Amino acid sequence: MDQTKQEEEYGYDLFPERKPGEHKKTSIAESLFTFNHKCQVMLQFAVETSEYQLFSLFLSGCSKVFKDRHFSCEDCDGTVSGGFDAASSQIVLCQNNIHQQSHMNRVVTHELIHAFDHCRAHVDWFNNFRHLACSEIRAANLSGDCSFTNEVARFNFGFKRHHQECVRGRALRSILAVRKISRAEAEKIVDEVFDSCFNDHAPFGRIPHSKRDAKFAYRDYMNRDRYYANL
Amino acid sequence: MDRAVGEIAWRPPRACEDYWSEFRHCKSFKNWFHHYYTYGTVPSCQQWKEDYHNCREWEKHRGTEAKEALRRSEKIRVAEQRNFIPVWQLRQEPPRDWHVPLNQEKPQDS
Numbered sequence: 001m002d003q004t005k006q007e008e009e010y011g012y013d014l015f016p017e018r019k020p021g022e023h024k025k026t027s028i029a030e031s032l033f034t035f036n037h038k039c040q041v042m043l044q045f046a047v048e049t050s051e052y053q054l055f056s057l058f059l060s061g062c063s064k065v066f067k068d069r070h071f072s073c074e075d076c077d078g079t080v081s082g083g084f085d086a087a088s089s090q091i092v093l094c095q096n097n098i099h100q101q102s103h104m105n106r107v108v109t110h111e112l113i114h115a116f117d118h119c120r121a122h123v124d125w126f127n128n129f130r131h132l133a134c135s136e137i138r139a140a141n142l143s144g145d146c147s148f149t150n151e152v153a154r155f156n157f158g159f160k161r162h163h164q165e166c167v168r169g170r171a172l173r174s175i176l177a178v179r180k181i182s183r184a185e186a187e188k189i190v191d192e193v194f195d196s197c198f199n200d201h202a203p204f205g206r207i208p209h210s211k212r213d214a215k216f217a218y219r220d221y222m223n224r225d226r227y228y229a230n231l
Numbered sequence: 232m233d234r235a236v237g238e239i240a241w242r243p244p245r246a247c248e249d250y251w252s253e254f255r256h257c258k259s260f261k262n263w264f265h266h267y268y269t270y271g272t273v274p275s276c277q278q279w280k281e282d283y284h285n286c287r288e289w290e291k292h293r294g295t296e297a298k299e300a301l302r303r304s305e306k307i308r309v310a311e312q313r314n315f316i317p318v319w320q321l322r323q324e325p326p327r328d329w330h331v332p333l334n335q336e337k338p339q340d341s
Contacts, residue, residue: 062325062326062329064330069330069332069333088333089326089328089329089330089331090333117319118326119322119325119326119329120321120322120325121317121319121320121321121322122319122320122321122322123319124319130318131318131319134318134319148264148265148268159267159268160267160268160271161268161269161270161271162268163268163269164269193318195315196315196316196317196318197315197318199314199315200315200317201312205312207265207269209261209262209265209269210261210262210265212256212261216252216253216256219249223245223246223249226242226244226245227244227245227305228244229239230241230242230243230244230302231244231302231305231306231309
């Protein structure tokens with residue numbers, strides 16, 4: 001397939017430092033004159049949080065997630081915060097668009113959910129829009145993207161059942177950002193898979209809204225042998 | 232008590248304190264808020280309380296009623312977690328290239 005066409009079709013044009021199949025090392029000049037160093041520092045903090053430690057346990061068959069292998073800080077186009085590149089098994093963090101630690105933590109969680117889906121299922125990222133939509137729904141649902149506080153910060157003042165509206169909207173945005181399809185088509189696909197994917201809470205067993213939810217999800221995970229043995 | 236060789240005695244799927252802490256968490260304002268924000272309904276917490284009482288009951292008297300009630304309740308919870316048709320097929324093994332070093336990856340065919 002023509003390289004440029006592939007770049008545009010799969011959203012690689014949003015990540016100009018990333019050509020499919022190539023790997024570029026960051027030069028010292030790039031480290032000095034870009035937000036690369038700040039991104040690396042925030043990433044380090046993010047992986048030291050208990051939520052990350054917990055999550056990396058869950059990563060199904062992929063057992064280990066290495067900061068240097070599976071994360072990459074890069075400049076990106078537009079307002080995109082990050083992405084998951086299935087071709088290289090890397091989580092991309094947009095160093096020019098992430099400026100706060102809380103945002104970094106959220107992006108890392110969001111992309112880890114994509115990584116988790118990649119590790120536990122045959123997700124056809126490039127050709128199956130339903131798969132892509134499903135993972136985006138799950139990532140928006142489970143990462144804290146759609147928390148009440150985050151929505152209020154975006155001036156979206158909804159309350160009753162608003163979480164679901166937010167998840168739908170953000171999943172739609174994510175799909176439209178990386179694939180060339182019409183809004184109507186994307187909405188149809190999101191609608192088709194929404195019920196299934198919104199209710200898939202793996203690996204947490206619940207939607208983690210708070211630290212206590214995360215703590216209890218971890219407890220359930222550590223207790224899983226006893227749990228299933230005594231059902 | 233007669234037991235087959237190698238059989239492990241049954242015990243509740245969760246420690247009794249876990250049922251109680253889940254109940255308390257369920258009843259908290261934060262959880263009410265998040266539940267209403269997500270589902271537009273108030274959370275139902277009664278089952279956690281019942282499970283806690285059955286758990287304690289079983290600990291005291293080892294009765295089959297308490298045991299069966301607990302098992303039933305947990306089976307319903309598991310079923311609720313699985314109550315959807317997956318969009319994709321689950322893997323038997325993790326993707327082969329997860330740990331492959333980056334420099335070794337072949338360029339895409341053009």
